Amino acid sequence: MAKTRAPSILDVIDRTDKSSLLPVYYFFGDDYYLLQNALSAIETASAPLISSDFDRETFYGDDKSLSDVLDFASAFPFGSEKKLLIFKQFEKVRDKKPLKDYAKSPVDFTVLVIIHSGSITNLDSEPYKTLRAHNFIFEAKELRGKTLNKWLINHIEKKGKKISEETAQMLVDISGESRNMLQAQLEKIITFMNDEKEITLDHVQNLSTSLKQNSIFDLQNALGRKEKDKSIQIAYNLLDNGAEPVFIVAMLTRYFTGLSKINELNKMNLPLQQAARYAGTHHFYYKDYQQARTRYSDLDLANVFRALLKADLSIKTTSSDGKNVITILLSEILN
Numbered sequence: 567m568a569k570t571r572a573p574s575i576l577d578v579i580d581r582t583d584k585s586s587l588l589p590v591y592y593f594f595g596d597d598y599y600l601l602q603n604a605l606s607a608i609e610t611a612s613a614p615l616i617s618s619d620f621d622r623e624t625f626y627g628d629d630k631s632l633s634d635v636l637d638f639a640s641a642f643p644f645g646s647e648k649k650l651l652i653f654k655q656f657e658k659v660r661d662k663k664p665l666k667d668y669a670k671s672p673v674d675f676t677v678l679v680i681i682h683s684g685s686i687t688n689l690d691s692e693p694y695k696t697l698r699a700h701n702f703i704f705e706a707k708e709l710r711g712k713t714l715n716k717w718l719i720n721h722i723e724k725k726g727k728k729i730s731e732e733t734a735q736m737l738v739d740i741s742g743e744s745r746n747m748l749q750a751q752l753e754k755i756i757t758f759m760n761d762e763k764e765i766t767l768d769h770v771q772n773l774s775t776s777l778k779q780n781s782i783f784d785l786q787n788a789l790g791r792k793e794k795d796k797s798i799q800i801a802y803n804l805l806d807n808g809a810e811p812v813f814i815v816a817m818l819t820r821y822f823t824g825l826s827k828i829n830e831l832n833k834m835n836l837p838l839q840q841a842a843r844y845a846g847t848h849h850f851y852y853k854d855y856q857q858a859r860t861r862y863s864d865l866d867l868a869n870v871f872r873a874l875l876k877a878d879l880s881i882k883t884t885s886s887d888g889k890n891v892i893t894i895l896l897s898e899i900l901n
Contacts, residue, residue: 790858
């Protein structure tokens with residue numbers, strides 16, 4: 567039997583205005599960025615309907631019972647057309663079942679927004695089943711891969727700029743998959759762009775240079791040239807500027823997986839862009855991949871993948887310091 571799923575929270579962010587407000591929104595999921603953006607969308611849409619500060623309240627699950635909040639929701643506004651009640655940390659509420667009866671017949675003068683950080687094991691249990699039946703529940707699922715790239719392209723278009731799929735992927739590769747980090751990097755790029763309309767590869771590369779920060783591609787190139795001291799220096803710069811060890815390991819795994827394909831790709835005489843795509847890189851970097859492959863034998867690559875697996879397990883299953891894990895990893899790769 568297929569697992570029950572909730573609609574995406576992106577539906578709320580993209581389509582909400584004051585005329586389409588629901589009486590109840592139950593937001594849950596692991597993506598903090600999407601949870602906050604959906605809440606902001608509701609706050610913006612409801613603002614014209616709220617004329618008194620007394621008709622906007624925020625509660626927290628660790629110090630307020632659900633019954634108290636529902637009683638407050640059922641009380642008439644002080645003078646506004648609507649009331650906006652925000653109930654955060656709902657995952658901490660022990661007895662959630664009273665929400666079932668409220669969801670069946672919510673009052674029309676209150677917009678109740680519930681924030682549940684984390685996943686829900688069984689959406690067929692109550693109160694989730696009733697919330698789902700009335701289209702009140704939405705999931706903030708972490709965006710990855712093509713879905714993340716699509717979000718990034720749409721986000722940039724809303725700012726009056728354009729970006730190609732290839733350059734969008736490059737920006738994700740450099741910045742990581744955190745939407746907060748991507749948005750911060752975008753703001754910096756747009757500041758440097760002035761009146762230019764399209765974000766190009768040069769803009770993305772110049773960002774790291776202007777901020778005196780290294781990118782994951784600098785680390786890959788240093789490893790490709792087998793420059794141990796420089797590799798460690800760049801890795802420390804990445805870590806000091808917010809890159810997570812798990813991101814570095816994932817990107818290096820992707821890089822060396824690409825290197826392992828180069829010899830076969832060379833035999834196929836493919837066009838540059840197609841070969842680069844098969845290797846998982848931008849055509850701008852493909853020549854570097856080819857040169858790096860001449861320095862890594864098949865035995866070297868086997869040792870690299872063992873080191874990457876060891877580092878990945880260490881990050882995910884122990885409390886080892888991230889900088890130490892990455893230092894050991896780079897030493898083992900370049901041993």
